[in-house]
Amino acid sequence: MDTGAGDGLDTEVVKSQLLGNALKRGALVARVGDPGLLDGSQPGQRPVDLLPQVQSMVVLAGAAPRAGEWSSPRVEVMETTGTADRISALGNSLARTIEETYGYYAMNVPTTTDGDDRAFLDFRAAAVASGAGTSSLAGPVLHPEHGFLYLAVVLTSLPLGHDGPLTSGVCPAPACSEMWDASGTTPCMDVCPIDRGGCIGGELSQGVVIGRRFDQNRCRDRTYQYWVPGYQAVLERVLDEPDAARRKMMLYGSYFTRTLWSITYSGVAQGQCFECIRACPVGGDRRDLQ
Amino acid sequence: MAEVPGPAASGLVDDGDADQLAALTEEIRRVGLTSGATVVGIAPTSAFNDYVPVGHRPEDFLPGARSVVVAGTPGPSKAAWQSPNRRLMEITGYDFRENVASLVMAEHIEVHHGYRAIQAPSLPTSGHLPPLSMMLAAVLAGLGTRSIAANIVLNPEFGLLYYAAVISTMPLLPDRQLDENVCPARSCIRLYEQEGRTPCMAVCPATEGGCIDATIQDGRIASSFYDRERCATRAMNFGIRGHIKQVEMLADMDDPEQRRGMLNSDDFRRNMAGIGRFKESVAQCFECMRVCPVGRYRRKLK
DSSP states (O other): OOOOOTTOOOHHHHHHHHHHHHHHTTEEEEEEEOGGGGTTSOTTSSHHHHOTTOOEEEEEEEOOOOHHHHHOSOHHHHHHHSOOSHHHHHHHHHHHHIIIIIOOOEEEOOSSBOGGGOBSSOHHHHHHHHTSOBOOSSSSOEETTTEEOEEEEEEESSOOOOOOOOSSOOOSOHHHHHHHHHHSOOHHHHHSBGGGTOSEEEEEETTEEEEEEEOHHHHHHHHOSSHHHHHHHHHHHHHHOOOHHHHHHHHHSHHHHHHHHHHHSTTSSOOOOOHHHHHOOTTGGGGOOO | OOOOOOTTTTTGGGGSOHHHHHHHHHHHHHHHHHTTOSEEEEEEGGGGGGTSOTTSSHHHHSTTOOEEEEEEEOOSOHHHHHOSOTHHHHHHSOOOHHHHHHHHHHHHIIIIIOOOEEEOOOSOSSTTSOSSOHHHHHHHTTSOEEOTTTTOEEETTTEEOEEEEEEESSOOOOOOOOSSOOOSOHHHHHHHHHHSOOHHHHHSBGGGTSSEEEEEETTEEEEEEEOHHHHHHHHOOSSHHHHHHHHHHHHHOOOHHHHHHHHTSHHHHHHHHHHHSTTTTSOSOOHHHHSOOTTGGGGOOO
C-alpha cells in the first residue's frame, strides 16, 4: 500500500516513533494490521463501522501476568493481579498522540462489550491480522516469543505501513506436537479436557491443528466467578431467598463482597482460571526466573 | 462577571516577589500540561466566597488554602465524535487525564515546594451537590464561561472540557477570568437572530420535550433554562443511577422468572459495566455539544 500521507508526513518514520514509544512505555508487541482484513466480520464489528476513515489498525500487546505471579502458590494472587488495564491505558495514550501530534483520527477500541454482550471488535482477529500472534488451541492469541498477552487495538485514519499476519502458526509448539504424537493430547487439552468436564479439545496432524473444540460458556463460568456474572448470580439468589437472616448473611458474606470488589476495582479478581495458559509452553521460558 | 483579585489583593505576594511567583506558577502549569492536561488555570481561593456557601469553599477542605489549580481535558477523542456507533462516545468519552494531571501537580507541589496540596473533591458525597464545583473553579480560573447548552463551561479554544482541580496552600499567581463570554458564539447569535434559536436549543428544545431554552439580547445570554432532571435521565441512563433504579424494580418484583430476566438483561450488564469501569458509559447524550461551534474546528482531523 501507499504509506505516504497526503500532507507529506513520512509515515514510516511516524510508525517507527509511535510503535517505539509504545514499546518503551510497556507494550511487549506493537504491530500494524490492515483493517480491511476484518471486513468479513459481522456488520457493526468491522473497523470501518467504528471509524469510517480507518486506514490502519495498531495492535499493542503486553501486561501479561508477571513471572512472580505465575509462580505463587496462592491462586488469589493470579486472580487479583493477573489482569491489568495497563495495555488499554497505553492504547488511549497512543490514540491521543496520533490525534494531537499528527492530526489524524484515532480510536482506542473499548475493551468492554456493546449491546447483546458483543465485542465492539474481534481483538483476536485484529491481533492475528497484524501479526501480533496466531490463534491457539487454548483460545488466546499467542505471540511466538511472549505467549499469552493482553491486547489493545487502535483504529486510525493515519496510513501506516501494514505489518501483516505471521507466516507460521505459533500453536502447537513443537513440544505440544511431540506430546500429541506420544499421548494424543497437548498440555492445554490435558489440563482442561473437553470430554472430561473441561473446555478444550482438538486434533493435530503433522504438527498442525486440524480441529478445535472449545466450550466457551463453560470456560466463562469457570473463569469469571466474580465480577458482573457473579454479582448477577448472587443477587438473584438473594432476591429469591425468603428468609431475612439468610438474605443478610448472603449480602454481607465474603462472596458478595468479592463480586463487588472485582467490579469496582477492574484489575481485581476478573479471571479465576489461567490453567490452560499455565500449561502452555509458548513464552513459558519467560516465566522462569531465579 | 466578578472582579478578579490580583496577587496583591489576594495577599499572594507576601512570600516572594512577583517574578518568583510568576515563575513558580508557570512551573506548576507546565507540570500539569506535561501530565496530560490540555489547559491549566489558577483561581485564588477567595474568589469562591462570592459564589458558594461555607462548606463548598476551598478552605473548607484544606485550611490555609490559597490557590486552586484547575486542569481541563477534552474528553471524547476526535475519532469518537466521528464514529457512527454512538456507543463509542459513551465509552471513550472520558479518560480521567485531568485527574491524573491534577494528582501529578499536587504531588509536585508537596514534594518539590513543601506546600500542602490535595485533589479537590468533585463527586457528590451526599445529595447531588459536589463538595467543590469544578465548573465554578474552571470559570474562576479563567478557563471558560457557562453556556446555554446544559450550563456546560465552554473553553474559548476547545469548547467542552472536563475539569479537575488541586487545592493548595501554595501561593500562585491567579489567572484572570475571561473578559468575554464564550457562549453564545457569533454564528449562534446570527442563527438566533434569524430563527430564534441556537444550535443547542434546536437540537434539544425545552419547549418540545428537550432540555435547553434561552433568550439572547445584544449578543449576550439574557435568560437561560436548563432542565437538569430531564437531561440527567437521558444523558446518564447507565451507571450508579441506573443500577439503583433496577435494584428497586428487582426488589418490587414477585415473579422470580421476571427477576431473572432483568438480572440477565443487556441493560443490567451495561449498568454494571458503567459502575465497574467508571469511564465506560458515563454519559449517553452529547448532542448539544455535537452541534456547538465553540472549539468544533479542533474536532476536524484528517
